Amino acid sequence: MNTEPSKTYFDEMRSADGLVREIYQPYAAWLSQLPEGTLERKSQEAELLFRRLGITFAVYGESAGSERLIPFDIVPRIFGATEWRRLEKGIKQRVRALNAFLHDIYHGQEIIKAGVISAHQVLDNVLYRKEMQGVDLPNQVYAHIAGIDLVRVAENDFYVLEDNLRTPSGVSYMLENRNTMMRLFPELFANHTVEPVEHYPQMLLDTLREAAPAHVSNPTIVVMTPGSYNSAYFEHAFLASQMGVELVEGQDLFVHQQKVYMYTTEGPQQVHVIYRRVDDDFLDPLAFRPDSALGVPGLLEAYCSGNVSLANGVGTGVADDKSTYLYVPEMIRFYLGETPLLSNVPTWRLSESEDLKYVLAHLPELVVKEVQGSGGYGMLVGPTSSKAEIEAYRQRILAEPENFIAQPTLALSTCPTMVEAGVAPRHVDLRPFVLSGKDIRLVPGGLTRVALREGSLVVNSSQGGGTKDTWVLED
Amino acid sequence: MLARTADNLFWMARHIERAENTARVLDVAHRSALLPLDIEGTEAYLWYAPLNITGCAAGYEVKHGLARADTVTHYMALDPENPSSIYSCLKLARENARSVRGAITSEMWEVINATWLELNRMTWNMDNEKFPDFFDWVKDRSHLFRGVTLGTIHKDIALSFIKLGTFLERADNTARILDVKYHILLPSVNDVGGAADYYQWGSLLRSVSAFEAYRKIYRDVISPLRVAELLILRDDMPRSLHACMNEVEAALIDINGASGQEARRHAGEQHAALHFGRIEDVFAQGLHEYLTDFLSHIAVLGREIRDAYMSCRDHFEPLPVRRSPMLQMQ
Numbered sequence: 001m002n003t004e005p006s007k008t009y010f011d012e013m014r015s016a017d018g019l020v021r022e023i024y025q026p027y028a029a030w031l032s033q034l035p036e037g038t039l040e041r042k043s044q045e046a047e048l049l050f051r052r053l054g055i056t057f058a059v060y061g062e063s064a065g066s067e068r069l070i071p072f073d074i075v076p077r078i079f080g081a082t083e084w085r086r087l088e089k090g091i092k093q094r095v096r097a098l099n100a101f102l103h104d105i106y107h108g109q110e111i112i113k114a115g116v117i118s119a120h121q122v123l124d125n126v127l128y129r130k131e132m133q134g135v136d137l138p139n140q141v142y143a144h145i146a147g148i149d150l151v152r153v154a155e156n157d158f159y160v161l162e163d164n165l166r167t168p169s170g171v172s173y174m175l176e177n178r179n180t181m182m183r184l185f186p187e188l189f190a191n192h193t194v195e196p197v198e199h200y201p202q203m204l205l206d207t208l209r210e211a212a213p214a215h216v217s218n219p220t221i222v223v224m225t226p227g228s229y230n231s232a233y234f235e236h237a238f239l240a241s242q243m244g245v246e247l248v249e250g251q252d253l254f255v256h257q258q259k260v261y262m263y264t265t266e267g268p269q270q271v272h273v274i275y276r277r278v279d280d281d282f283l284d285p286l287a288f289r290p291d292s293a294l295g296v297p298g299l300l301e302a303y304c305s306g307n308v309s310l311a312n313g314v315g316t317g318v319a320d321d322k323s324t325y326l327y328v329p330e331m332i333r334f335y336l337g338e339t340p341l342l343s344n345v346p347t348w349r350l351s352e353s354e355d356l357k358y359v360l361a362h363l364p365e366l367v368v369k370e371v372q373g374s375g376g377y378g379m380l381v382g383p384t385s386s387k388a389e390i391e392a393y394r395q396r397i398l399a400e401p402e403n404f405i406a407q408p409t410l411a412l413s414t415c416p417t418m419v420e421a422g423v424a425p426r427h428v429d430l431r432p433f434v435l436s437g438k439d440i441r442l443v444p445g446g447l448t449r450v451a452l453r454e455g456s457l458v459v460n461s462s463q464g465g466g467t468k469d470t471w472v473l474e475d
Numbered sequence: 476m477l478a479r480t481a482d483n484l485f486w487m488a489r490h491i492e493r494a495e496n497t498a499r500v501l502d503v504a505h506r507s508a509l510l511p512l513d514i515e516g517t518e519a520y521l522w523y524a525p526l527n528i529t530g531c532a533a534g535y536e537v538k539h540g541l542a543r544a545d546t547v548t549h550y551m552a553l554d555p556e557n558p559s560s561i562y563s564c565l566k567l568a569r570e571n572a573r574s575v576r577g578a579i580t581s582e583m584w585e586v587i588n589a590t591w592l593e594l595n596r597m598t599w600n601m602d603n604e605k606f607p608d609f610f611d612w613v614k615d616r617s618h619l620f621r622g623v624t625l626g627t628i629h630k631d632i633a634l635s636f637i638k639l640g641t642f643l644e645r646a647d648n649t650a651r652i653l654d655v656k657y658h659i660l661l662p663s664v665n666d667v668g669g670a671a672d673y674y675q676w677g678s679l680l681r682s683v684s685a686f687e688a689y690r691k692i693y694r695d696v697i698s699p700l701r702v703a704e705l706l707i708l709r710d711d712m713p714r715s716l717h718a719c720m721n722e723v724e725a726a727l728i729d730i731n732g733a734s735g736q737e738a739r740r741h742a743g744e745q746h747a748a749l750h751f752g753r754i755e756d757v758f759a760q761g762l763h764e765y766l767t768d769f770l771s772h773i774a775v776l777g778r779e780i781r782d783a784y785m786s787c788r789d790h791f792e793p794l795p796v797r798r799s800p801m802l803q804m805q
Contacts, residue, residue: 053581054573054588228574241577246477263478265632265784266732 010154010413011425012077023080023473026192042184043074043418049183055176056234070173071466076181077415077428077448080475081195084444087150087158090341091432092440093332095146098163098319099436100335102142106132106315116334117327125324127317127372129280131287135304137313138211139438143320144311145204145275146434147171150342152413159345159410161429163328165312165320167277170467171433172235174447175200175242177469195444195472201242203435203443208243208273210437211309219272222246222262224253226278226294236277250278255298258305273309280314322371322405323349345410351402359406360397363390367457368397368406381457383409412457415468417450427451429459430470444472480575481636482785487571487579487587488640494564495617496648497551500525502610503682507674508544522547528651531559548606561613565594580627583620590616638726639780646719647773649683649706654766656699676702683714703762704754716769717749723776730784738779745772 013024020028031039050056050069079087104111105122106129112119122128147168149161178197182189205221212219225236227249240247252262253271261268276283282292287300302308318324326347329340348355348366359366368380380393397404414425432446448470449459459465504525508518522542526532531550534557539546554560569591576584597609621641628634656679676697680686685705692709693701710717724746727739757765 051592052585052589054584223577228570233573234576237573237576241581245577246480247575247577248477249479252477252479265476265478265481265636265730267734 009411009425009427010152010157012152012413012415012428023078023475027076027078027188030188030191039074039418039423046072046074046180046184049180050176053176054234055173071452071464072173072177072180073417073450073452073466073468074181074184075416075418075423076469076471077430078471078473079445081444081472082475083156084472086341087432088442088444090158091148091150091434091442093336093338093341094148094160094163094328095143095434095436095440097328097331097335098146098165099140099142101331102313102316102319103137103140104335105318106135111331111334114334116330117324121324121327122318125318125321127280127315127321129315129318131300131304132313132315136306138214138309139436141211141436142313142316144207144211144313144436146436147431148434150430150432151345151410152430153411158342160325160328160342161345161410162322162325163320164431165316166279167232167312168431168433169232169235169277170431170447170449171200172238173467174433174443174445174470175238177447177467181469192471193474195474197443197445200433200443201239203441204239204275205243205245207435207437207441208275208311211311212272213306213309216272220270221273221275222248222271224248224250224274224276224278226250226282230277232277239275248274250292250294250296253296253299255296255302258298258302258307260296260299260302260308271308273311275311280317283310283314317372322347322369323351323402326405345407348406350397350404350406355406356397356401360394363394365409366406367409368393368404371403371405379458381409384455384457409457412451415448415450417452417466417468419452419454424454426454427457427459428468445470476578476632476636478785480578481632482781483571483575484578484633484636485640485780485785487568487575488637489644490564490568490571491587491617491620492641492644493559493648494561494568495614496645497525497529497559497561497564498610498613498617499682499684500528500648500652501548501551502607502614503678505544505548505607505610506681507678518543524655525551528648528655529559530651531557552606552609562594565591565613565616578633580623582623582627586616586620586623590620632730635726635729636784638722639730642719642722642726643773643777643780645714646716646723647770649714649716649719650766650769650773652679652682653703653706654763654770673697680705685712685714688712700754700758703757707757707765708749708752708754710750717746720746720749727780732784735780735783738776738783741772741776741779745769745776 012021013028014020047069050072056069101111109119109122111117112122143165145168147164147170149164150158151161152158174197208221209219212221221243222245223236223240223243225233225247227233230236237247246252246262248262248271254261254263254268256268260271260274262271278294281288282294284295284297284299284301285292286297288295299308300314303310303314326344326349329344332338332340348359350356350359350368359368362382363380364382364385366380366382368382370378380390382390385393412427412429415428416423417426419426428448428450430446430448432442434440434442448468450466450468451457451459452464452466504522508521519542522544523532526535526542526547529551535542535547535550538556539550550557551560553562555562555566557563569587572579572584572587593612624634624637628637656675673696676699677686680689680697680702683706689697689702689705692705695701705712705715707716709715710721712718720742724739724742727735727742731739760768
């Protein structure tokens with residue numbers, strides 16, 4: 001079994017001298033006494049379990065309805081409670097600032113007046129929704145559900161890779177991963193005090209209740225999905241059922257006199273909070289894309305009238321844009337008067353000629369991303385790309401430099417992972433899910449994504465990445 | 476409950492029940508094929524019965540022509556192009572279930588999903604000898620699904636819509652199975668069939684799991700009149716029309732939506748006719764006529780239920796959508 005630490009990357013389980021880190025010691029001890037072949041067998045059991053449960057995601061570009069399993073890795077990633085609390089503080093700080101920023105840019109725009117960020121950067125962004133100007137949201141929360149992607153490069157060195165404020169997904173895998181681990185390894189949980197994550201749906205429900213229009217005391221809440229062929233449909237259905245609310249599609253809703261109703265077997269029923277997993281553009285064919293069949297005509301007007309709440313709010317995308325990302329540390333200082341606890345990855349903006357020049361000269365070393373891209377699509381990972389790929393990408397950059405940012409290739413930490421050849425280190429990131437209502441809360445841990453291909457730094461499930469259970473243990 | 480959810484639950488149950496009934500019909504056809512053929516009994520004659528019962532004779536003829544054991548079995552069991560094949564029904568049931576995963580229990584989903592996955596594993600290496608096992612498997616999965624449903628689901632209107640789908644489909648199927656045999660009935664209802672009839676009626680009873688019950692209740696030779704009585708009027712037989720309408724009426728009363736009045740009235744009427752009916756009157760009307768009549772009532776009832784609860788759009792006043800003034804200013 002190869003659990004040798006990597007020499008060049010931070011290994012979550014072993015320090016450079018090969019010793020197992022303290023937090024991993026009980027797990028490593030358990031692992032070492034495991035009879036040969038047990039992990040392989042458990043891994044197969046896990047796959048069967050996932051298939052039977054239908055924990056799948058649909059794959060774009062393949063025939064309609066084709067479903068795939070996200071590979072599940074049975075070696076957990078482990079955090080100590082102390083380091084987790086530190087991370088948690090930084091994450092909450094970041095989300096608080098992002099919500100303050102969103103409220104500000106749709107109201108007084110103080111941050112622009114103060115010259116911290118340019119009017120062009122905010123107001124000319126295609127994800128900025130003028131319709132939202134002056135609209136007051138309950139608790140001034142825009143991003144009720146945020147997924148903050150973190151990577152680790154050293155013991156105490158975490159970077160925020162990106163902030164996902166539109167419809168971040170993956171939380172169902174976090175919950176099902178835990179569920180599966182508890183089923184496969186009850187003895188591990190009996191001997192470890194793993195902080196629970198199972199109450200996430202209850203926290204989400206509380207958050208959505210708190211998002212209801214102020215005059216509504218017992219809100220009707222729904223989850224809105226684009227439909228069963230959406231890649232994250234499993235998650236939409238999962239969350240609706242875990243919260244005990246209806247899972248609706250656009251066709252199930254209609255707007256009458258600026259109020260939203262759903263068609264039920266007992267006639268129309270008013271809806272107060274919509275946890276929508278449909279992008280802004282598709283929400284309302286009258287306001288946004290007229291060709292959208294997924295949305296509800298008149299929804300935006302009902303929303304702006306304050307009769308229905310949307311989570312996340314309309315227009316949050318402007319704050320998770322990869323070029324706005326650069327300003328988050330400034331936002332923390334500006335709105336909270338605090339020092340940022342988590343670092344940004346150093347980022348070059350290709351709209352700046354100096355940055356552009358540097359990046360074009362160093363493409364093979366850098367990661368270049370589209371400003372509005374997501375899901376790992378359309379990015380260039382310099383060190384693992386061919387010359388031809390780099391040249392093709394260079395042409396794209398030259399055509400529209402302002403569409404791109406570039407970052408150094410980070411030495412993402414690795415975590416022992418089951419692969420065909422046995423257990424070997426693979427790169428991981430972490431997506432905690434942050435809920436903003438009256439308070440900001442999150443369950444300990446999050447979704448760890450793992451790049452299953454040796455050497456790969458791309459962990460996105462759409463790019464063949466897998467996931468693993470994430471433990472927060474008492475130190 | 477969402478109208479679309481009700482629709483999917485209803486059809487999920489119908490599709491599972493239909494798969495089971497098709498398996499029953501085919502199973503009996505396979506058993507009958509083992510008997511010595513009488514004068515009428517050409518292969519084609521024998522194999523039209525299951526096609527007629529399930530209403531897919533027309534589609535079959537276009538594709539295969541004359542009825543033959545292997546092609547009929549394949550068409551009704553596994554052909555994805557036949558929308559009411561067992562394969563298609565289980566596929567559709569899974570799609571219905573997938574659309575309403577939040578409204579069913581995870582155990583129900585697991586059964587439906589596992590059924591679909593298993594079906595896909597076994598489908599492509601099936602030969603004639605394995606079909607009886609396959610039919611048993613389909614029945615088992617349906618029993619399992621029903622058991623899991625009753626054992627896990629919260630008893631609210633979700634269950635009522637599942638029951639509606641199950642029992643409307645079952646009533647429809649029992650009536651069809653009986654109807655296909657009507658021509659065997661002799662002019663006088665008191666005549667007892669010959670040896671061939673014994674097997675025909677016996678297999679019919681077996682197809683609806685009523686053979687043992689018949690023996691227990693009547694302790695006598697199998698007569699068409701009693702078979703009909705058993706499967707139409709006796710409400711202690713789980714697959715009889717009367718028993719099915721008991722459930723349909725009860726489910727509609729439980730749902731009790733304002734828009735379902737007409738469906739409830741209609742179901743009540745059908746139920747009362749079965750509750751107070753006499754088998755002599757059924758035969759006086761003519762069994763075929765009676766069953767045809769019943770089937771058309773079931774179809775109308777299905778439409779009334781859909782109109783009342785599942786396609787509510789038509790019942791809501793059309794609501795004009797006004798453009799946001801804010802947006803018009805831009």
